[in-house]
Amino acid sequence: MQQDHISYLLALHRQQDWAAAAAACQLSPAQLKKAVAGVEREYGCALIKTGAVFRGFTVEGEKVVAWAQNLSEALSTLKHVFAASNSRKAIAPLLERRSVSPKRLEAPGPDRQEIDLMIEAALSAPDHGGLHPWRVLVFPADSRAKLADLFEQEKLRRDPLASAEDVKRAREHATRSPALLAFVISPKLRMRVPEREQCLAAGCALGNLLNAAHQLGYGAIMLSGERCFDSLLCTELGVDSTEYLAGFISLGSVAVAPPPRKPAMLDAVRAVWGPGVPEPVQHNDCRDSVPSTAVTGSQKPH
Numbered sequence: 001m002q003q004d005h006i007s008y009l010l011a012l013h014r015q016q017d018w019a020a021a022a023a024a025c026q027l028s029p030a031q032l033k034k035a036v037a038g039v040e041r042e043y044g045c046a047l048i049k050t051g052a053v054f055r056g057f058t059v060e061g062e063k064v065v066a067w068a069q070n071l072s073e074a075l076s077t078l079k080h081v082f083a084a085s086n087s088r089k090a091i092a093p094l095l096e097r098r099s100v101s102p103k104r105l106e107a108p109g110p111d112r113q114e115i116d117l118m119i120e121a122a123l124s125a126p127d128h129g130g131l132h133p134w135r136v137l138v139f140p141a142d143s144r145a146k147l148a149d150l151f152e153q154e155k156l157r158r159d160p161l162a163s164a165e166d167v168k169r170a171r172e173h174a175t176r177s178p179a180l181l182a183f184v185i186s187p188k189l190r191m192r193v194p195e196r197e198q199c200l201a202a203g204c205a206l207g208n209l210l211n212a213a214h215q216l217g218y219g220a221i222m223l224s225g226e227r228c229f230d231s232l233l234c235t236e237l238g239v240d241s242t243e244y245l246a247g248f249i250s251l252g253s254v255a256v257a258p259p260p261r262k263p264a265m266l267d268a269v270r271a272v273w274g275p276g277v278p279e280p281v282q283h284n285d286c287r288d289s290v291p292s293t294a295v296t297g298s299q300k301p302h
């Protein structure tokens with residue numbers, strides 16, 4: 001019996017009428033009767049009580065309908081399983097992206113064309129008013145030693161007693177990753193779009209850039225750290241007082257895979273609203289557990 005025949009029998013069972021069932025199956029009554037007669041011939045028994053008008057299923061017919069109903073439910077479950085799995089497959093790169101810390105990165109990093117492609121992806125992020133309230137600084141290989149000097153000076157401004165090891169680490173933040181970018185939030189002033197929306201647009205752009213890096217096969221991580229709040233360093237990088245140095249993006253090939261992503265906590269971020277009492281969202285309240293240094297960032301990735 002073909003799958004079509006199963007739906008014909010189920011339509012007949014639902015409608016209890018040849019014409020209505022035929023219409024539901026987009027057949028003429030004669031075509032439906034012919035198809036059902038074919039099934040009866042195939043199995044050598046009558047499924048429908050004989051007569052010019054529909055008078056119901058025979059005992060065997062009722063058994064076949066019960067079996068067909070089970071099969072139809074199983075097929076529909078299977079369809080949903082496949083659909084869900086196809087949906088996950090379609091957005092797998094988004095579901096799988098993980099930040100990769102600089103110590104897990106190695107050469108080669110992305111070249112200029114690939115970096116430009118990532119920036120193009122960032123430019124395609126949602127952006128109220130098309131203001132692109134952000135910009136990216138690219139640090140070519142021959143600029144890294146100078147950047148390391150600036151990082152060292154910033155470290156010593158913040159901590160004049162920093163150990164040689166600490167200073168070395170600060171310098172490494174400029175030199176370690178195969179490729180390095182800085183992401184600057186650059187709100188456009190006196191625009192109708194409020195600054196909070198411009199910051200969100202910048203965040204969307206950053207997300208696109210990191211996802212593009214992942215899709216191109218590179219590991220990437222955004223790190224801020226306290227140096228991003230140092231006004232002298234910002235000035236030296238050309239970040240003006242209306243802008244924010246959001247952080248540095250390290251890019252490279254993945255030498256050591258990061259730990260797998262923890263299961264998504266949908267309930268922490270999703271509530272279904274309806275008129276009446278709002279469903280409480282399970283807030284992941286981190287106010288008590290975040291140290292005050294979190295305001296300026298810790299720069300201690302996994």
Ligand SMILES: Cc1cc2nc3c(=O)[nH]c(=O)nc-3n(C[C@H](O)[C@H](O)[C@H](O)COP(=O)(O)O)c2cc1C
Pocket residue numbers: 097098099100221222223224225246247297298299300301302
């Ligand atoms: C603007 C910004 C600054 C960040 N700064 C730091 C940082 O200084 N130190 C750190 O450990 N993580 C920082 N992160 C978080 C990491 O980039 C990363 O998202 C986090 O470790 C979670 O990893 P995941 O992206 O794989 O989920 C920052 C993220 C953003 C968006």
